[in-house]
Amino acid sequence: MNEISRPTPEPIKFVAKNMRLDLRLIAEMIEPGSRVLDIGSGDGSLIETLFRTKGCDARGIEIDMAEVTRSVAHGLPVMHGDADHDLAEYPDGAFDFVVLSRTLQAVERPREVLRQMLRIGTRAIVSFPNFGHWLVRWQLLSTGRMPMTSVWSRAWYETPNIHPCTIRDFMALCEQDGYVIELWLAVDEAGQRSPWRRSPGLANVFGEQALFRLRKA
Amino acid sequence: MDLPDLPEAEHQNVRFADGFVLDCGTTLPELTVAYRTYGTLDAARANAVLVCHALTGDQYVAEPSPVTGKEGWWTQVVGPGRPVDTDRYFVICANVLGGCMGSTGPRSLRPDGSRWGTDFPPVTIRDMVRAQKRLVEHLGIERLFAVIGGSMGGMQVLEWASTYPDALFAAVPIAAASHHSAQNIAFHEVGRQAIFADPEYHGGRYHEHGTIPARGLAVARMAAHITYLSEEALARKFGRRLQNGGLSIFGDMFQVESYLRHQGSTFVRRFDANSYLTITRAMDYFDLAADHGDDLAAAFAGTRARFCVVSFSSDWLFPTRESRALVRALNRAAANVSFVEIPTDKGHDAFLLDEPDFHRTLAGFLAGCAERAGIGR
Numbered sequence: 001m002n003e004i005s006r007p008t009p010e011p012i013k014f015v016a017k018n019m020r021l022d023l024r025l026i027a028e029m030i031e032p033g034s035r036v037l038d039i040g041s042g043d044g045s046l047i048e049t050l051f052r053t054k055g056c057d058a059r060g061i062e063i064d065m066a067e068v069t070r071s072v073a074h075g076l077p078v079m080h081g082d083a084d085h086d087l088a089e090y091p092d093g094a095f096d097f098v099v100l101s102r103t104l105q106a107v108e109r110p111r112e113v114l115r116q117m118l119r120i121g122t123r124a125i126v127s128f129p130n131f132g133h134w135l136v137r138w139q140l141l142s143t144g145r146m147p148m149t150s151v152w153s154r155a156w157y158e159t160p161n162i163h164p165c166t167i168r169d170f171m172a173l174c175e176q177d178g179y180v181i182e183l184w185l186a187v188d189e190a191g192q193r194s195p196w197r198r199s200p201g202l203a204n205v206f207g208e209q210a211l212f213r214l215r216k217a
Numbered sequence: 218m219d220l221p222d223l224p225e226a227e228h229q230n231v232r233f234a235d236g237f238v239l240d241c242g243t244t245l246p247e248l249t250v251a252y253r254t255y256g257t258l259d260a261a262r263a264n265a266v267l268v269c270h271a272l273t274g275d276q277y278v279a280e281p282s283p284v285t286g287k288e289g290w291w292t293q294v295v296g297p298g299r300p301v302d303t304d305r306y307f308v309i310c311a312n313v314l315g316g317c318m319g320s321t322g323p324r325s326l327r328p329d330g331s332r333w334g335t336d337f338p339p340v341t342i343r344d345m346v347r348a349q350k351r352l353v354e355h356l357g358i359e360r361l362f363a364v365i366g367g368s369m370g371g372m373q374v375l376e377w378a379s380t381y382p383d384a385l386f387a388a389v390p391i392a393a394a395s396h397h398s399a400q401n402i403a404f405h406e407v408g409r410q411a412i413f414a415d416p417e418y419h420g421g422r423y424h425e426h427g428t429i430p431a432r433g434l435a436v437a438r439m440a441a442h443i444t445y446l447s448e449e450a451l452a453r454k455f456g457r458r459l460q461n462g463g464l465s466i467f468g469d470m471f472q473v474e475s476y477l478r479h480q481g482s483t484f485v486r487r488f489d490a491n492s493y494l495t496i497t498r499a500m501d502y503f504d505l506a507a508d509h510g511d512d513l514a515a516a517f518a519g520t521r522a523r524f525c526v527v528s529f530s531s532d533w534l535f536p537t538r539e540s541r542a543l544v545r546a547l548n549r550a551a552a553n554v555s556f557v558e559i560p561t562d563k564g565h566d567a568f569l570l571d572e573p574d575f576h577r578t579l580a581g582f583l584a585g586c587a588e589r590a591g592i593g594r
Contacts, residue, residue, distance in 0.1 A: 057553070069574050069578055072557055072578045072585075073577040073580065073581030074585070075581050076555075077523065077555045079556035079557075080556050080557060081556070086548070089545040090549070091550075091551050
């Protein structure tokens, strides 16, 4: 009871034009007919797309009860819950893909969440906003204040994004915990894949969002 | 308080004369299941929805009860164009085993013509479900599209999913739990003791004395009714408002007293005390995990049913945490689970009342399942 009555942090929401692209890119990474768990399923558009266009058994977990009710009332299998507390219950290998989009920076224990994702799923798909983006770096350097951008738009004292990381940070964690990066890409503000996507160093400066597909080694 | 026995009414039923073995080991020589259906069974016999009623409910889900004349207890949920749409689904509801609306129970006659009364053997939620299974088979239905129920009805839903996993496509336990808590048992025990303490109870043989333990049963209902409401709902409906002004000892002083007394007095006109004892015992005894080595997930191992678990925020009889524990067990069994908590101040009874979010959720879940099951195309 306590954990649901907690004030629910609002993770960063990308602007609408990028959101669809973000979900489309994720859907492209998922094979037809897969068992999929979408953590933070929001309005359920990803699981609906996966069910309708790819015949997937796609389910969602969502922290916002109003979104859960809307999704279930729309015929989608979504349960109220969150990444930090509800993954531990699933058996090993229950899913082919476990998706966590735009939420990693807002969970309490990102490393544990990743570990659980790759325990209950064969593959994990993770997207997050890149804190290494040049604008973020420039604002901190030039003003000495916490950056405020279109993506990082909440003040430090009230942001739900308590674990920001850069693309390089994330890659280092994957290496440390023995996860294989099967695919990755970074996109700029307009949601375009860019020529620097093969260079982690450049992506870490110019990529506004990052998307990874992982599996265990 | 002298009241006539419950009005006799003809209830649609089916009789199974081949004996019915109960969990307690006793065999009932014959089993009668009283039931009602709504809507039309489709050619594939695939659109049947079983509704399981709660402790004091009955099979008259969507039509007036012949006993009370009051409209069905779930007309907001079951009917044409309702969430459980009788234009689309074939809805079945049976009076539970042990009940008093026509199914075999303490009020029924034994083959020798005497009433069962307190000799009626203890029944379990699983016995109730087995009796429903007999009915469903009798109706020629191999697999139900959905089993839906609130409170004790939700317990039956869980038992269905556990005992007959291949006989249902979807399961909707509402405001329910996998076991009755100590607190719930305690409230039931207050009610039972009130019945026992009524001199008109006559050790359960009140029929032979031409009376009913109306006071005891009314008190049992009053105590239970408090648990169906929330403090907020009581405060909103009655607050501390007085009934007729001044201080009194024997009359009703507060409006809430008058309300509870009304609940008690109308209840005794439609419910049998021995049935109340039998069914409350069945609820208290229910513990699905205990039946599976204390592992609730084992009760659902390998299930392919789609679950929709619904709780209500102000329900303290079957609180959300119980539903959440159920959801986690279903997750451990890798079941397909939807789970919502409906925000409301109406307490446990919310599942019977006008809760648009709940109704939308139920309708959408069933529609989504129907699409996947290929029903109604």
